[in-house]
Amino acid sequence: MAAMLKLENVSHAYLGGQGTALAVEDVNLDVLPGEFVSLVGPSGCGKTTILNMLAGLFPPSRGLVLLDGKPVQGPNVRVGYMLQQDYLFPWRTIKSNSMIGFEIRGEQTRDAESKVLELLAELGLDGSADRYPHELSGGMRQRVSLVRTLAGDPDVLLLDEPFSALDMHIKLQLEELVWQTLRKRGKTAVLVTHDLQEAAAMSDKVVVLAANPGRVERVVTVPESIRQAGPEAARKLSDFEQLVEQLWTQVAGKEPDPAGGAANGQ
Amino acid sequence: MDNRENANSWLKDLETSYLAGERRRTMSVRICQLLLLAAFFGLWELAGRYKWVDVLLFSYPSKLFQHLWTTLLDGTLLPHVGVTVVETAAGFLLGTLLGAAFAALLWWSPFLSRVLDPYLVVLNSMPKVALGPIFIVSFGSGYTAIIATTLSVTVIITTLVIYNAFRETDANYIKVVRLFGGTRSQVFAKVILPASFPVIVSTLKVNVGLSWVGVIVGEFLAARMGLGYLIIYGFQVFNFTLVLSSLIVIAVVAAAMYQLVSMLETKLTSGRRER
Numbered sequence: 231m232a233a234m235l236k237l238e239n240v241s242h243a244y245l246g247g248q249g250t251a252l253a254v255e256d257v258n259l260d261v262l263p264g265e266f267v268s269l270v271g272p273s274g275c276g277k278t279t280i281l282n283m284l285a286g287l288f289p290p291s292r293g294l295v296l297l298d299g300k301p302v303q304g305p306n307v308r309v310g311y312m313l314q315q316d317y318l319f320p321w322r323t324i325k326s327n328s329m330i331g332f333e334i335r336g337e338q339t340r341d342a343e344s345k346v347l348e349l350l351a352e353l354g355l356d357g358s359a360d361r362y363p364h365e366l367s368g369g370m371r372q373r374v375s376l377v378r379t380l381a382g383d384p385d386v387l388l389l390d391e392p393f394s395a396l397d398m399h400i401k402l403q404l405e406e407l408v409w410q411t412l413r414k415r416g417k418t419a420v421l422v423t424h425d426l427q428e429a430a431a432m433s434d435k436v437v438v439l440a441a442n443p444g445r446v447e448r449v450v451t452v453p454e455s456i457r458q459a460g461p462e463a464a465r466k467l468s469d470f471e472q473l474v475e476q477l478w479t480q481v482a483g484k485e486p487d488p489a490g491g492a493a494n495g496q
Numbered sequence: 497m498d499n500r501e502n503a504n505s506w507l508k509d510l511e512t513s514y515l516a517g518e519r520r521r522t523m524s525v526r527i528c529q530l531l532l533l534a535a536f537f538g539l540w541e542l543a544g545r546y547k548w549v550d551v552l553l554f555s556y557p558s559k560l561f562q563h564l565w566t567t568l569l570d571g572t573l574l575p576h577v578g579v580t581v582v583e584t585a586a587g588f589l590l591g592t593l594l595g596a597a598f599a600a601l602l603w604w605s606p607f608l609s610r611v612l613d614p615y616l617v618v619l620n621s622m623p624k625v626a627l628g629p630i631f632i633v634s635f636g637s638g639y640t641a642i643i644a645t646t647l648s649v650t651v652i653i654t655t656l657v658i659y660n661a662f663r664e665t666d667a668n669y670i671k672v673v674r675l676f677g678g679t680r681s682q683v684f685a686k687v688i689l690p691a692s693f694p695v696i697v698s699t700l701k702v703n704v705g706l707s708w709v710g711v712i713v714g715e716f717l718a719a720r721m722g723l724g725y726l727i728i729y730g731f732q733v734f735n736f737t738l739v740l741s742s743l744i745v746i747a748v749v750a751a752a753m754y755q756l757v758s759m760l761e762t763k764l765t766s767g768r769r770e771r
Contacts, residue, residue, distance in 0.1 A: 285675060287674060287675070304677070305676065305677045306677070307677065310675075311675045313668055313671065313672070317672050319669065319672075330672070330676060333686075334676045334678045
């Protein structure tokens, strides 16, 4: 199967007054259509840099970023992006926040609006359309942000630690919701996370990155049984702990203090 | 149930006595404010009547208010007030508008902003009213020169404050718009401008005060009308009753204008503070 997303010998350096920083070096990565891939690794391993290049926010210094076989030229309707926090515009209603993608592309049709309202209802936000972000809880706001991302019907979703700012039980709920929603629609997803349990529970494939400069350390394929189960059910499977343990040794092997900390490394 | 009611009545009492205390405190503040005002005018009146101070220089309140009353009735006061109010309003509205426009230009072109940076620093630290004579020889002695003097006071600082607000807009909001393929002008219209709106409105308030400085200095230098003109004219003919009564009018009108703009600010930004 041809890759939906592909990084070919990608390196990226940030240039600035304080000197040049090599963020990622010679990264190769294939993400198949419908696949859910997580990027994990210590801070400074270039996770977000990779995500930004996939989104087309900036081109790599060297190498190729391909979406469905074609080089990525800039932000694209086919790629959606969810940020760490919701970043809903406080001066816009929930509906107007969710419509912003259409608005920017000049496609504010009646169809688009009813689609957005449908999505809001599907994610349990009916009745919130005319409210403002500050009237909603953190979990609800992140769901609105998911609606905003899904509204343009992208084939690929890039998730930049979208659950990290939430309370534990809301985080688990939302992981389940996102996983179900993406699977139902056959979306391809790349998740950046610090949380190894989250990566293990949601992904088909976990890419472990090493830092300074960021590079691929190892790609861990998630066992079929865990893949088929949703994140909530996966956590209860017998081989789940073992997978997290395995990821932990991969990531922690690169850290100065491998003995410290539990398996759910934050 | 009985307990509950007891608890409630106990709370009610506490609340009532708290509110009553709060009302009493507010009342005392108001009374002190009025006493201060009365003491100020009372002492001034006495000092004038009993010649503790030179009446020619310091006049006294009853004379001032009588003067204000007669000029109000014979219609010679209001035209001056009108001219000054219009000049001031034009000054702070245009100043805010132009400042916002320049800030947008600087935001649009980082190159231009780097080029102009040292000039803005120098212009900002300069006492702009010193440019007054230049404006008078350029625009002639009239409204244009006075409004130009006022703008020189307001525009630079407004530009700097608003430009700063533009730059401090959370980069992640810009990222959201860029991710949807938004252009630079869409980033400006959908993020930068609405996010900075409260700052722009609050510069309007600051500019009210600055505009009064510009207008009065402008009228000192070149005017046939206006409260600044009345002051400088009164000074020249040694009529300090005119000078002081004009000051009182300025104090009242400036305070009223500030309150009006404050109310406008509250109205425009209500519901925007919470996040």
